[in-house]
Amino acid sequence: MAESHAGANRRDFIQVASTTMGVVGAACVAWPLIDQMNPAADTLALLTTEFDISGVEEGMSVTIVWRGKPVFVRHRTEKEVEEARSVDLDDLPDPEVDADRTTNPKFLVMVGVCTHLGCVPLGQKATDPKGEWGGWFCPCHGSHYDTSGRIRKGPAPSNLSVPPHEYISDTVIRIG
Amino acid sequence: MGARAFFWVTMVAAVAFSDGISSAKAAGKAVDIPSQEWSFQGIFGTFDRGELQRGFQVYKEVCSGCHSLNYIAFRNLVDLGFNEIEIKAIAAEYEVEDGPNDDGEMYSRAALPSDRFPAPFPNANAARASNGGALPPDLSLMAEARSDGSNYLFALMTGYRDPPAGIVLAEGMNYNVYFSGHQIAMAMPLAEDGVDYADGTKATVAQQARDVTAFLTWASEPNMEQRKRIGVMTVLFLLIMTVLLYVSKRRVWAAVH
Amino acid sequence: MSGPNFPNPIVRWIDHRLPIFTLMHHEMHEYPTPKNLNYWWNFGSLAGIVLVIMLVTGIVLSMHYTAHVDYAFQSVERIMRDVNYGWMIRYIHANGASFFFIVVYIHIFRGLYFGSYKAPRELLWILGVVILLLMMATAFMGYVLPWGQMSFWGATVITNLFSAIPGIGDWIVTLLWGGFSVDNPTLNRFYSLHYLLPFAIVGVVVLHIWALHRFGSNNPLGIDVRGKQDSIPFHPYYTIKDMFGLGVFLIIFSAVVFFMPNAMGHPDNYIPANPMVTPANIVPEWYFLPFYAILRAIPDKLLGVIAMFAAIGVLFILPWLDRSPVRSGTFRPIFKVFFWMLLADCVLLTYLGAKPPEGVYVILARIGTFYYFFHFLILLPALSIFETPKPLPRSISQPVLGSGAAAAAAAMPKENS
Numbered sequence: 001m002a003e004s005h006a007g008a009n010r011r012d013f014i015q016v017a018s019t020t021m022g023v024v025g026a027a028c029v030a031w032p033l034i035d036q037m038n039p040a041a042d043t044l045a046l047l048t049t050e051f052d053i054s055g056v057e058e059g060m061s062v063t064i065v066w067r068g069k070p071v072f073v074r075h076r077t078e079k080e081v082e083e084a085r086s087v088d089l090d091d092l093p094d095p096e097v098d099a100d101r102t103t104n105p106k107f108l109v110m111v112g113v114c115t116h117l118g119c120v121p122l123g124q125k126a127t128d129p130k131g132e133w134g135g136w137f138c139p140c141h142g143s144h145y146d147t148s149g150r151i152r153k154g155p156a157p158s159n160l161s162v163p164p165h166e167y168i169s170d171t172v173i174r175i176g
Numbered sequence: 177m178g179a180r181a182f183f184w185v186t187m188v189a190a191v192a193f194s195d196g197i198s199s200a201k202a203a204g205k206a207v208d209i210p211s212q213e214w215s216f217q218g219i220f221g222t223f224d225r226g227e228l229q230r231g232f233q234v235y236k237e238v239c240s241g242c243h244s245l246n247y248i249a250f251r252n253l254v255d256l257g258f259n260e261i262e263i264k265a266i267a268a269e270y271e272v273e274d275g276p277n278d279d280g281e282m283y284s285r286a287a288l289p290s291d292r293f294p295a296p297f298p299n300a301n302a303a304r305a306s307n308g309g310a311l312p313p314d315l316s317l318m319a320e321a322r323s324d325g326s327n328y329l330f331a332l333m334t335g336y337r338d339p340p341a342g343i344v345l346a347e348g349m350n351y352n353v354y355f356s357g358h359q360i361a362m363a364m365p366l367a368e369d370g371v372d373y374a375d376g377t378k379a380t381v382a383q384q385a386r387d388v389t390a391f392l393t394w395a396s397e398p399n400m401e402q403r404k405r406i407g408v409m410t411v412l413f414l415l416i417m418t419v420l421l422y423v424s425k426r427r428v429w430a431a432v433h
Numbered sequence: 434m435s436g437p438n439f440p441n442p443i444v445r446w447i448d449h450r451l452p453i454f455t456l457m458h459h460e461m462h463e464y465p466t467p468k469n470l471n472y473w474w475n476f477g478s479l480a481g482i483v484l485v486i487m488l489v490t491g492i493v494l495s496m497h498y499t500a501h502v503d504y505a506f507q508s509v510e511r512i513m514r515d516v517n518y519g520w521m522i523r524y525i526h527a528n529g530a531s532f533f534f535i536v537v538y539i540h541i542f543r544g545l546y547f548g549s550y551k552a553p554r555e556l557l558w559i560l561g562v563v564i565l566l567l568m569m570a571t572a573f574m575g576y577v578l579p580w581g582q583m584s585f586w587g588a589t590v591i592t593n594l595f596s597a598i599p600g601i602g603d604w605i606v607t608l609l610w611g612g613f614s615v616d617n618p619t620l621n622r623f624y625s626l627h628y629l630l631p632f633a634i635v636g637v638v639v640l641h642i643w644a645l646h647r648f649g650s651n652n653p654l655g656i657d658v659r660g661k662q663d664s665i666p667f668h669p670y671y672t673i674k675d676m677f678g679l680g681v682f683l684i685i686f687s688a689v690v691f692f693m694p695n696a697m698g699h700p701d702n703y704i705p706a707n708p709m710v711t712p713a714n715i716v717p718e719w720y721f722l723p724f725y726a727i728l729r730a731i732p733d734k735l736l737g738v739i740a741m742f743a744a745i746g747v748l749f750i751l752p753w754l755d756r757s758p759v760r761s762g763t764f765r766p767i768f769k770v771f772f773w774m775l776l777a778d779c780v781l782l783t784y785l786g787a788k789p790p791e792g793v794y795v796i797l798a799r800i801g802t803f804y805y806f807f808h809f810l811i812l813l814p815a816l817s818i819f820e821t822p823k824p825l826p827r828s829i830s831q832p833v834l835g836s837g838a839a840a841a842a843a844a845m846p847k848e849n850s
Contacts, residue, residue: 014420014423014424014427015424017420018417018420018421018424021413021416021417021420022417025413025414025417028413032517032518032521032522033489033493033518033522035517035518036493036496036497036516036517036518036519036522037496038517040497040511040515040516040517040519041251041514041515041516041517042249042290042511042515043515045249045251045289045290046290219691219692246507247507247510247514252514313704316510317510317703317704320695320700320703321700321701321703321704322700323700325700356713396703397513397520398514399513399514399520402520403520403521403524403691403694404691404692406521406691407687407688407690407691407692408691410687410691411684411687411688411691414680414683414684414687415684417680418677418680418681418683418684421673421676421677421680422677422680424673424676424677425673425674425676425677428669428670428673429670429673429674432468432665432670
């Protein structure tokens with residue numbers, strides 16, 4: 001070849017540079033195409049939900065929507081709190097102390113989605129079956145949850161999850 | 177030879193197209209819209225936060241009585257330089273309808289940052305009924321829904337005049353130099369010192385028109401600054417890459433020529 | 434088989450069972466291409482790349498778009514405001530449509546000038562015209578989807594064209610609408626077809642390339658490739674040249690997308706559709722303007738529609754209208770003049786399509802329409818008989834060989850050995 005050695009090097013450099021830029025460019029183009037599938041700004045604006053618990057009387061349950069999922073808010077009776085606190089941790093498939101699951105022991109707040117395959121357990125309405133431990137019962141595959149929302153029997157691997165929440169006043173909780 | 181001529185004819189064609197399109201857009205407007213200087217024009221243009229906040233105040237205190245802003249949520253006001261707490265406070269000034277509640281009834285509550293600006297009228301018919309049959313249009317896209325939108329909005333708001341001799345206005349109409357047909361149902365919206373600017377700016381009609389135009393331009397395209405920023409980077413990147421490709425092409429073809 | 438010898442064993446394993454790599458090697462790598470193609474030949478592959486850009490952005494947009502008259506406009510605004518990079522993707526798609534037509538129109542005029550439609554490439558040309566028709570249908574239906582004022586009234590006006598058909602016209606229009614005006618059923622079917630037709634375009638593009646590779650590219654001299662010395666392998670010569678052309682294209686395209694994204698749109702389409710109020714003047718997208726001018730130039734409704742469709746229809750029979758054995762306009766002194774007149778005529782018609790149909794514009798549009806058909810139906814057949822072409826070069830490499838035979842020979846060791 002007539003090309004000098006220096007010329008060949010320069011050509012290599014140009015080729016490497018153009019290829020690199022092409023790869024970087026392709027990655028820059030790919031990102032918006034992927035990121036558009038992430039939650040949009042209007043979805044992200046609904047990340048937190050505020051809820052006034054003052055209307056929830058003792059023994060009453062309310063289901064609210066948070067990030068498109070049901071959240072159970074239960075104002076527990078003395079008896080239910082007592083039951084939840086007196087359980088021997090060795091009896092639990094997913095041992096967790098009730099006090100760790102609530103900020104205010106009266107109010108249990110948890111995501112109402114069965115940890116087995118995502119059905120919504122029954123037990124919010126007075127007439128619902130509440131399972132053998134008087135909490136919640138998932139009709140899909142028969143998981144029983146106690147009055148602290150902990151799994152006691154059935155295929156679900158873990159307790160109903162407690163979403164991050166805090167009291168921003170005496171009666172208002174912010175979930176998320 | 178042929179190639180060069182081809183190039184020039186294509187260029188002439190492009191100019192003719194753009195002339196044809198712009199003249200088509202301009203048709204129906206009798207008067208030329210004067211151009212203003214805007215901070216957001218040009219490829220490096222950005223919004224002036226102070227101007228946007230003042231414009232928002234004008235919208236809130238003057239326009240929002242009749243005009244909705246359907247596509248803007250309170251959370252979007254972060255672009256104007258407000259922080260989260262301020263936005264919550266602004267939102268809380270508004271009532272929005274929510275529901276139905278457990279009794280099956282709709283109820284009002286204070287707006288949240290995630291809510292959109294509530295419309296002044298529940299529907300178009302109610303809006304017409306309250307405005308002598310004329311429908312005050314939604315303002316979210318006004319700067320894009322009119323040709324040369326920003327200049328047009330400024331011109332319209334400062335274009336109210338006494339009708340020239342011999343022109344009889346229809347009932348409830350006002351004379352505006354820049355409105356198509358010159359007869360507009362909207363009475364002159366801005367008044368000298370009609371708002372009280374927090375930053376001490378003198379609220380002349382021109383100043384308010386300018387501010388609210390900037391605000392509505394932002395509302396039409398809240399992503400404009402991001403668009404231009406990405407655009408500058410993209411074009412620079414492509415320029416470098418294309419130069420490299422050109423050099424590569426020359427080298428590959430050196431053996432053929 | 435003289436298949437290439439792939440070094441990668443996995444590639445070899447697959448290729449033995451499905452010779453896809455051999456096919457790609459033949460058609461995209463060693464595919465012999467005339468060595469004298471100028472930059473006007475970039476626009477074919479460029480059109481293919483724009484088609485891919487449109488498909489990708491379109492599929493992404495459809496993840497967020499809602500085809501319902503009550504939600505379409507606001508779902509588009511949600512894309513513009515809330516979806517991550519949604520504004521960018523939509524601006525690329527909307528402006529991409531315009532750029533697709535720019536690229537394809539240049540590609541077509543290149544074919545017209547250099548006689549790329551002549552034997553043996555008639556079918557290649559016809560497939561190209563089919564692609565143009567499909568593109569027009571797709572672009573028209575896509576413009577309806579945002580459900581702005583221009584969407585709605587464009588759909589109304591264009592579908593009403595079919596009412597000109599005698600006897601069954603009104604029935605066809607009702608069938609297209611799925612109702613008695615442009616409404617939700619119309620929007621839904623347009624969305625369905627707007628998603629489908631691009632894939633039909635891909636199919637015809639494959640046939641177009643297949644037909645192209647049967648005889649290879651035409652070239653600026655319009656004479657056949659006589660041997661190996663006239664051609665070079667597609668890769669790397671034309672791949673790198675196409676990449677460079679793509680870079681130039683992307684610079685212009687990006688400048689429009691990022692700095693003037695609404696320049697080629699119409700402001701009225703940012704007003705939600707209102708079936709009760711027609712905008713002051715309805716103008717189709719710029720790429721339809723010449724056809725719109727022809728439609729309006731003819732005072733009779735049915736004849737106007739026929740003329741408009743004939744304006745494209747005449748391209749189908751072009752290979753049999755121009756019987757001159759010489760392909761390239763470079764060697765046809767009279768044809769060359771009239772080619773530029775045709776291009777000027779199309780520019781004029783585009784300009785007139787955006788003007789109101791009154792006064793001098795109507796007269797000019799009639800002259801323009803007359804010339805358009807005169808060119809194809811009278812002039813080209815006549816030129817085939819009366820024109821005396823200039824002498825053709827003996828081969829593609831002859832001019833090169835004449836000036837620097839030694840250099841060219843040194844550059845082509847393979848062919849000479």
